[in-house]
Amino acid sequence: MRMRKRRNLAPRMERCAELLISEPEQMKGKWKDLLPGCGVLWLELGCGKGRFTAELAETEPQVLLVALERVPDAMIIAMERAKNRGLPNVRFIDGNASLLDTFFGAGEVDRIFINFCDPWPKSRDAKLRLTSPAFLRQYCDVLPVGGQICFKTDNTPLFDWSVSVFKDEKWQLSELTHDLHADGPLGIMTDYEAKFYAEGMKINRLVATKTAATLGTAAGPVARLKDASLTDARGYAESRAAFENRKEQE
Numbered sequence: 742m743r744m745r746k747r748r749n750l751a752p753r754m755e756r757c758a759e760l761l762i763s764e765p766e767q768m769k770g771k772w773k774d775l776l777p778g779c780g781v782l783w784l785e786l787g788c789g790k791g792r793f794t795a796e797l798a799e800t801e802p803q804v805l806l807v808a809l810e811r812v813p814d815a816m817i818i819a820m821e822r823a824k825n826r827g828l829p830n831v832r833f834i835d836g837n838a839s840l841l842d843t844f845f846g847a848g849e850v851d852r853i854f855i856n857f858c859d860p861w862p863k864s865r866d867a868k869l870r871l872t873s874p875a876f877l878r879q880y881c882d883v884l885p886v887g888g889q890i891c892f893k894t895d896n897t898p899l900f901d902w903s904v905s906v907f908k909d910e911k912w913q914l915s916e917l918t919h920d921l922h923a924d925g926p927l928g929i930m931t932d933y934e935a936k937f938y939a940e941g942m943k944i945n946r947l948v949a950t951k952t953a954a955t956l957g958t959a960a961g962p963v964a965r966l967k968d969a970s971l972t973d974a975r976g977y978a979e980s981r982a983a984f985e986n987r988k989e990q991e
């Protein structure tokens with residue numbers, strides 16, 4: 742996500758300090774203590790400006806929702822949304838999803854949301870996609886058997902590529918659709934999703950469930966990704982760039 746530098750980032754972060762977990766490594770294995778009585782922890786990767794984060798936390802008050810984002814200029818908007826709604830059950834990590842296993846213990850996370858992650862269309866960048874094999878193995882480690890990943894994207898080449906990675910890594914797939922909102926808006930939309938939906942773009946979604954056969958990091962190194970470019974990368978990159986430009990002017 743290309744972002745304008747937010748003015749007053751530091752004081753705005755300070756005002757939302759109670760929502761930020763500044764040393765997430767210290768919380769490993771203890772996250773659920775943050776919300777007494779809560780038995781469930783959900784994790785959103787790349788929350789961006791947090792429309793989905795705030796609405797999900799409000800809809801599911803018994804769930805502790807942790808939102809992780811590596812761009813603080815986007816995350817501050819998500820944090821302010823959560824603070825303005827007075828949500829007691831959401832926390833934020835300013836960090837990279839590649840460090841997930843340092844933040845969460847084995848089986849500690851019950852569900853992971855990956856919404857409109859960056860597609861990284863070039864083959865040489867495929868390992869950075871949040872649905873690449875190395876990421877899926879980390880997710881496997883922090884989820885229990887039966888734990889789920891909910892994945893949404895407008896990018897069909899990324900979605901189709903991800904489906905094959907999930908299958909190779911032995912996740913059980915369900916609720917797979919290439920047009921989530923075919924019969925009208927369904928579920929909580931993210932910031933990106935609301936824009937794409939308004940523009941008439943189709944949204945892909947699937948749920949991947951961990952089984953006893955799903956591969957984790959103990960299964961060893963992942964094979965080198967071959968021929969992993971996304972086929973319509975050029976056209977997609979241009980439309981995403983146009984979208985970002987429009988957003989910057991808003």
Ligand SMILES: C[S@@+](CC[C@H](N)C(=O)[O-])C[C@H]1O[C@@H](n2cnc3c(N)ncnc32)[C@H](O)[C@@H]1O
Nearest residue numbers: 742787788789811812837838856857931932933
């Ligand atoms: C295209 S935006 C989507 C934002 C939001 N999920 C939505 O749907 O509106 C992708 C977001 O994921 C974040 N992101 C990408 N890779 C990440 C990573 N490895 N760790 C944490 N955040 C990441 C980006 O900074 C960006 O804010």
